[in-house]
Amino acid sequence: MTSRTKGNLVTVLTWVLVLVFFFPVFWMFLNGFKPESDASSVTPKLFFSPTLDGFRAAFDRGMQGYLINSLTASITATVIAVLLAIPAAYALSIRRVKNVEGALSFFISTRFMPLAAVVLPLFMILKTLGLLDNINVLAVIYAGVNLPVTVWMMRSFFLEVPFEIVEACRVDGAGLFREIVRIVLPLVLPGVAAAALICFIFSWNEYFLATLLTSSAARTTPPFLGSFVDGRGQFLAVLSAASTIAALPVIVAGWVAQKQLVRGLSMGAIK
Template sequence: MSAATMTRSSATATATAKRRSPVMRRRKPLRRRITGAVTTTITWVLVLGFFFPVAWMVFTAFKSEAAAATSTPTFITELSFDRFQDVFDRGFTAYLLNSMTASVMSTLIVLLLAIPAAYGLSVRPLIRSTDALFFFISTKFMPIAAAIIPIYLLLQNFGALDNISALSILYVGMNLPLAVWMMRSFFSEVPLEIIEAAQIDGAGFWTELVRVVLPIVAPGIAAAALICFIFAWNEYFLATILTSTTARTTPPFLGSFVDGRGSFLAVLSAAATLAVLPVVIAGWLAQKRLVRGLAMGAIK
């Protein structure tokens, strides 16, 4: 094949590619737009599906009991804050403070214990650390209902029934294994070169942990802390059996609104709306660190 023939063939191929490329460019963005539109639609449907029960609960909290109990949902009705006043009249503030005390206290203790434990199992691995991790997670194998009788008798012998401090300690045992496992994955992402550089500069263990490692894994710690707080805030089983009046928390208090006559939907919705507000506010304040923290450990 001569050079002229090869030149003409190359020019023909180039011209054909130029004629086809606009079509390909038009088709590809069209497929992307359709895929993006379908994905966005499905996402919004799922979001609205999950959000609608919460929105309906908040809306029901402003209704009267008669409007809330109708078999046909009513959207146009008289709204008021009377149900919220009924909730506070039944002593909601004391239960809210108990939940806040138990959740915050247990979360702080969990962080104090889980941070050095996770650090020792990841950055400074111990001998047979896998066995230690298995021991932590094995504490979650048995349902809490299977251990409630020994726990009840133990607290009864120590006079710790209906005690908010005892309940907080139980929440620590409930959330500590989860926090250790989560934080271990966060600490594992810290580059060893940074830690070795700090050690060469003469940093001790606590300086290395507090000033070097913790700022790097702060989003992960915030995510673990928020999850532990939510689990402690929503815990119902232990709070119902081990407390009666003094240390009773919000979840058992919500159950007290259920009435056999059926006139409880509006006031229960109002109480549930007030109960979820602290968690929603905490999640909203920590949302940036939460998203970043939950993403830590996903890519190695």
């Protein structure tokens, strides 16, 4: 088998895998435009009369409020996590603190603990303080959950910065703040964008904490999507329409930041 034949087989296999993974998303998109009878039919239907009833039903159930809550929590959590991760990653890479390995192990160990083990004491604390069903508190919790991953990602990006540049700016008399903001950050901006996008996606998709720590005022989109499956049955067309709407912000964010995402993820791949 020639190398060209192997390359063609790899290309075909790649496209097959892409289509297999993309098909559920495509089918969800189609079901969103189907009448409920066609979407719930045992026999899959590719040809149907498109309708927007599913999208209207989703917004009639107040989906816009849940989308606003998700955007508020995700954007706030991303901003907090990035602002805290930049100095932490800088201290763990360029201007190293003592016992870097221990600090990194502590950061990542917080992600090993299952959320079910901490949600009960967290629930009791928030209930005592009267902070349940609060979108700002939920955003802070999201930021804390995603902070370890953000720090780890950004540290790998900071390690790619040539130390000679940092030494040169120190010789020129640059302070710590200017060293980070004016010298280092512009060099790792694609990596910061990649870490921010990952943090945003994790916050947007979070279901467990949003279900247990909110009820109505601060409820986000993922628990709202689960409400379409109840004792009366599965409302597949409405659920597919609502899921399509819920996926759009993440898709748009990924499309806008795709260049920075690719550059940022490749930055940490050298070492």
